[in-house]
Amino acid sequence: MTTTEDPQAAPAVDPGPLIRLTIADCAAKVLHSAVTLGVFGALAESPADAAELARRTGTHHRMVPDFLDALVGLGMLERTEGSYRNSPLAQAYLVPDSSSYLGGFVELTNETLYGTWGRLTEAMRSGEPQHLDPDKGGFVGDRHQDPAKMKRFLAGLDAYSDRMGAELARRTDWDRHSSFVDLGGARGNLAAVLVRAHPHLRATCFDLERTRPLFTEHISGLGLTDKVVFAGGDFFTDPIPPADVVVLGHILHGFDTARRRELLGRVFDAVRPGGTVLVYDRMIDDDRSDPERLLSSLHMRLVSPDGSEYRVADCRAWLRGAGFTDGDAQPLLGTHTLVTAHKEAA
Known part of the structure; x- marks a missing residue:
């Protein structure tokens, strides 16, 4: 006997949350790239369209439209009639040389998280920590032996400790x-x-x-x-x-x-x-x-x-x-x- 689904039956469970969780790292990588490419600093000068922003940041015209509109969707940029500007959140925390700049922390997390979390499955099986630099050992890896790398690492921490210090100062x-x-x-x-x-x-x-x-x-x-x-x-x-x-x-x-x-x-x-x-x-x-x-x-x-x-x-x-x-x-x-x-x- 053949059965067919009842068209009036309740819909299946929406897989949307699962899909969004699966690709959640894509949104973070868009933010990381925008900081590295200097998008927010470029827009702090003045609003710009996609072509002008590509020129200011040295990015390829083929990639820019979707990249910028993704940043709009993520709340990092605003778009008006094809012109882009920083959102209040980005203007407050992602413009280099501002007193509240958190771009160093964004770059630090990009550098430190992806390599280790990419080995989570192995860690779950072995119980062993996954070092940033397996040859050097330790969470900080070889940064103490490389002064330039250590300074970049600490600059990222400073971006966060500025805010933490301000909070502790008043609390x-x-x-x-x-x-x-x-x-x-x-x-x-x-x-x-x-x-x-x-x-x-x-x-x-x-x-x-x-x-x-x-x-x-x-x-x-x-x-x-x-x-x-x-x-x-x-x-x-x-x-x-x-x-x-x-x-x-x-x-x-x-x-x-x-x-x-x-x-x-x-x-x-x-x-x-x-x-x-x-x-x-x-x-x-x-x-x-x-x-x-x-x-x-x-x-x-x-x-x-x-x-x-x-x-x-x-x-x-x-x-x-x-x-x-x-x-x-x-x-x-x-x-x-x-x-x-x-x-x-x-």
């Missing part, structure tokens, strides 16, 4: 404190943002000794050598410099739970009585339902042997275990969580 009562230590402070950019916002502060960047030349160059260029100093060492073997506040940004997610507890114990010893600890990461929501946070955690598992993101509740429990009094947790930049805890006054 914390810095008037109560006179000093802070930024663990893993790299070349001191976040510390520079904080001391400029609160000139009474003095900062120490605590990072591996090999980072010192990059720190010295950057902080000297900013004219802040009297406010931000460098201390070289290892978090787990060298004393953390004492301060009123210790900042741990993107630090705990690089270690397993035992090492996190150990490090927070060392931080507790470094924070002066009455001081504060600030911890920020892309922490997982406590019911583990936010896919973006879970993807960030999976990324840390992909690129490091022991790292992952962690729940907000876990972070607060570790801080209490280290001796800090319970503080609060609040969203940060829409992508992170800031957990604050305190050390009782003597």
Whole structure:
């Protein structure tokens, strides 16, 4: 007996979300290419049609129309009667040399994510981290041996730490404190943002000794050598410099739970009585339902042997275990969580 589908039956499940997820990386690559090609800087000069923009950016006329209209659809450009201009979002964050420029961060993610995530299936089978440079090892690969590459890497981080520093500057009562230590402070950019916002502060960047030349160059260029100093060492073997506040940004997610507890114990010893600890990461929501946070955690598992993101509740429990009094947790930049805890006054 032959049957036919009932034309009045409910429609099949729409495959659209699946298709969009499958090609999601295409949209990101359009953004990455637009930053690399200088599209947003070119349009900051003045609006332009496709032919003029192709001339300004040195791109091929065959590719430009669909490329630009895709950027319109993605909310990065606006189009009026064939003339293109930056959207408010792109104008705010993607024009080179602006104080809020995030193009360095876009380029950093393009460089670091695709190679490692392309090996996710292999990592799922082996459980082994997938390095950016398998011959060199480590998430940063050979950047410390290549000063130019390391400077590009840190410039991408600076693009993000500018915004993070501005948020921390207004979220914390810095008037109560006179000093802070930024663990893993790299070349001191976040510390520079904080001391400029609160000139009474003095900062120490605590990072591996090999980072010192990059720190010295950057902080000297900013004219802040009297406010931000460098201390070289290892978090787990060298004393953390004492301060009123210790900042741990993107630090705990690089270690397993035992090492996190150990490090927070060392931080507790470094924070002066009455001081504060600030911890920020892309922490997982406590019911583990936010896919973006879970993807960030999976990324840390992909690129490091022991790292992952962690729940907000876990972070607060570790801080209490280290001796800090319970503080609060609040969203940060829409992508992170800031957990604050305190050390009782003597």
